[in-house]
Amino acid sequence: MTGDEAPGLVVCAALRLEARAVARGLTRAPAVVVGYRARHAARLPGCAAVAVVGFGGALDDRLAAGDVVVAEEIRGGGQPVPCPAARTLAAALAADGLRAHAGPLVTADRVVREPERRAWAADGSRVVDMESAHVAAALPAGVPVAALRVVVDGPGHPLLRPGTVTRGLAARRVLARTGPALERWAAALA
Template identity: 40%
Template sequence: MPRPSRSSSRPRADPVPPSAPPREPLLVVCALAVEKTALRGGAAGSPAASVTLLRTGMGPRAAERAVADALRGDPALRGAAVLATGFCAGVAPGLLPGDVVVDERSESAAPLADALARHAHGRARVHTGRIAESDHVVRGAERLRLRTRGALAVDMESAAVRRAALADAPRPVAAVRVVVDTPEYELLRVATLRTGITAFRVLRSVFPAFLDWHRNHALPWR
């Protein structure tokens, strides 16, 4: 049984205006409008490189298609590092709404987790482990099956973003997800409103950690 480690609409990519001359590009990918709103709030005033936010729409097919189109169609994203983010469902025991999960396949996963913990300022716990892929919302017995296979969490887009990013060219790729529901707090229950607000605030607060990862661990790929 795994344990948390210690440690729709047409896709649209919006540049985040940098406050310093741009460096190597970073593409931050999410599925939902509410996730993009949180990310834009976190990006406000960030002393960053050239950062683009891309909302793909829900599901692996939409995510894979949107990322492939963006990387192949926008010269400004040539060589970009790619980070998939947004909300996820927790499947491992001990995860709580608002916890942050770093996919273990992420480039420089340990430094990324450390940066996330710093920027969360105690508002969220950070775990590193496997984020499973699904093409639908996972509930009940299906969560248990994923748990027994070693997953900490599950979402619909992170793996698809990774496939599309690496199919285009070798590049740094990471996935960071904020837990919005757990077996005890499943989606569509009244309590999800509260947990959704918690996850939104955490996602907004950790955006600077994405920039730390980009600055410190993506640049050697130039």
């Protein structure tokens, strides 16, 4: 790639910790930190595709810490954004040995409490984050987006409890294994 070409895929994460983890498995795509609630999403470089990755909270009580949820649709903050290749990406992650699922993702503006979890779970949403809808809204029309979250907390294992650190470290190891499938997803778009 010359200095004038835009990258094919840009992988973005809210936290430097998440970006460093996913970068371990990437060979061609850059991992970019967009900040808490994606406050730096407008600074993303031009690209052919974007993947939003990181940790998330399960809404579906069948999900366990370390499971990967790939968004079929990103909800929150406006019109839902469809992610038509979600099942293909989830299958690629499963082929790499990860427990991967597909389903709707919802972006919240704060840490979600139990009543909100139940309401979003009732509408079919499987995981919650704080960035994906903001990143999707910042993209130019026509740029494909994927969103995946590794479950750290959820029903039965709340975020602000002992055990979060252990679940977070396990989730970081899982996130580090998602890069190859993300790059295969982006290559298939070309």
